[in-house]
Amino acid sequence: GLRRCLISTDMHHIEESFQEIKRAIQAQDTFQNVTILSTSETLQSVKPSDTCCVTKNLLAFYVDRVFKDHREPNPRILRKISSIANAFLYMQRTLRRCQEQRRCHCRQEATNATRIVHDNYDQLEIRSAAVKSLGELDVFLAWIDKHHQDTSA
Amino acid sequence: PCVSGGLPKPTNVTFLSINMKNILQWNPPEGLQGIEVTYTVQYFIYGQKKWLNKSECSNISRTYCDLSAETSDYEHQYYAKVKAIWEANCSKWAETGRFYPFLETQIGPPEVALTTEEKSISIVLTAPEKWKRNPEDSSVSMQQIYSNLKYNVSICNTKSNRMWSQCVTNHTLVLTWLEPNTLYCVHVASFVPGPPRPARPSEKQCVRTLKDQSSEFKVK
C-alpha cells in the first residue's frame, strides 16, 4: 500500500503551499453544487490496497491535466501552484519506482475510482474544471496524508 | 420578502471550530448602531444542490449560530451565509469561504491530571472529545479521528527556572528524579501533524513535589 511506498516528500510543505492560496483559488470556483473528487463517493470508498494506485493515478490527473489547463495570472499564486506541481512530479517518480518493485498494484477498482474523477472533470468547461480541481487539492492531500502517515515522532 | 440590498452586509463571516463544534460568527453591518437588526442564516453542503435553512437561526439578534449538527460529517465541506434584516429592508448575503472541518477544526487541549510524589510527578492525559449532539450520546475522542494526534507537554521547574518539553503520543507520563519540595508547572497542547492549525494549550497547572521524607538535603 501507500505507506510501504514511503513517499519521502515533505507533505507538510505542500499542504502549507496550498493553504496559502486556498481562499483565492476556491473563490474562483463558482459552481458550489458540483465536485470533482466527490469526497464520500470516490476517495473515502477506496480500499487500503488500492490507495497507492489511486494516488498514482490522481497525481497524473493533476500533473497531466489540471495544472496544464489552469491559467494563473497572479505570480504569488503561480509560484505556489508550481511548487505543488513539481512536488507532485517528484511523488510520481517515487511511486513509479515503487511500482517497478511491484509494491503499487493497480486493480480495476482503482481504475474505476479514477475514471469517476476524469468524468466529473469532463462535465465542466475546461477552465472551471481546472480551478475546481485545484480548489479540492486539500481533500486529495488530506487523503494522502491519512493513508501514508509514517510513525516518526 | 424584504428589499434586498437595502442594508449593508454583515462582515467577517467565519466558522470558529474547536473539536468539531462549528459556530458560524459574524460582525454586525457597519453604520447601523442603535438599530435593532436581526439575522438569518443558511448553509450549503459542497457538491449538493441547494442552500438549506437553519430554523433556529432565522430572525435572530445574536451574531453567531451553532451549525455543528449541520456540519457534523467532517469529511464534507460546507459554505454558510447570513443576511441582516431591519423592517422591510435586508442586506445581500454575506458568505463564508469553503469550510472543511477535518482540516480546519482546532484540536482542544487534553484534560491534564497531575499527582505528585517526593521526586516524581505523574501526568495523565485524557484526549479532547469531539462535539456531540446530545450530552448522553457516547463520546468520540479526537484521537479516533486523528490517529496521529500527539501532545506537546511543557514542564517548568520554577526553582531553577528551566523549562523543557516532551512530545508524547500515549496518555501517561511519569517525570522521575525531580527535586523534592519544588513547584513544577505543566501545560499541554494537542497537535496533529499536517496543515497548520491554531494550537490551544491547556491552562497551566502547578504542583509541588513532596518534601523529602528523610530530612534536609546535602549534595555529595
Next chain:
Amino acid sequence: GAVAILPAPQNLSVHSTNMKHLLIWSPVIIPGETVYYSVEYQGEYESLYTSHVWIPSSWCSLMEEPECDVTDDITATVPYNLRVRATLGSQSSAWSTLTQPFNRNSTILTPPGMELTKDGFHLVIELEDLGPQFEFLVAYWKREAGAKEHVKTVSSGGIPLHLVTMEPGAAYCVKAQTFVKAIGRHSAFSQAECVEVQGEVLPL
C-alpha cells in the same frame, strides 16, 4: 553614455547549505551606473509541460546585489532551471541561464549545533533551529564500558526538549545529526558532548 548592448551576467552558480540556496553571478560593471538584476526560475514541471513559462523569483526583481536567495523558489526535489538578466534604465540584457539545472538534493548538510543543559537529573537538549524541513537524530549513551547507544528522533529545533532522566553519579554523552525527509539525506554527526550528573543526595 548609452551602452551599446548591455552584457548578460556571467558565471552563474548556486551555493546551497542546509537547504538554503543562494544563486550568485559575476556583476555587470558599467562605470558610473547602477545595474539591476532580475531572476526567474523553472521547475522540471514547467520545463516538461509548459516550457515557455518562467516564474519571477520570490525576492529578486530589479535588485542591486549580484546574488539571490532562491530558497523559497526551489521547493521540490526536482531539477530547476535558473536565469538572470541585467537591467539599466530601459535596457535589459539577454537572459543568462545556469548551465546545469539545480536540484536541492545536492545541498550540503552540516552537523547541527546543540546545547545541553541539566535540570537536576534531567538532561535537556536544544538543537539548532534549521527550519521546518529538518528533523534530528539524537544518539546518547552512558559513558561506561559496553554502554548501549539510544537514539531519539526530534522533529524540531529551537526548543528545549527532555532527552533522558539520568542516573545519579553517571556521565552521559550525546551527539546529533540532521535528517531532511524531503531529500532523504542525513548530515554527519556532531562532535559528542558529555555531562556529569550530581551524585545521590544523602541525608545529613
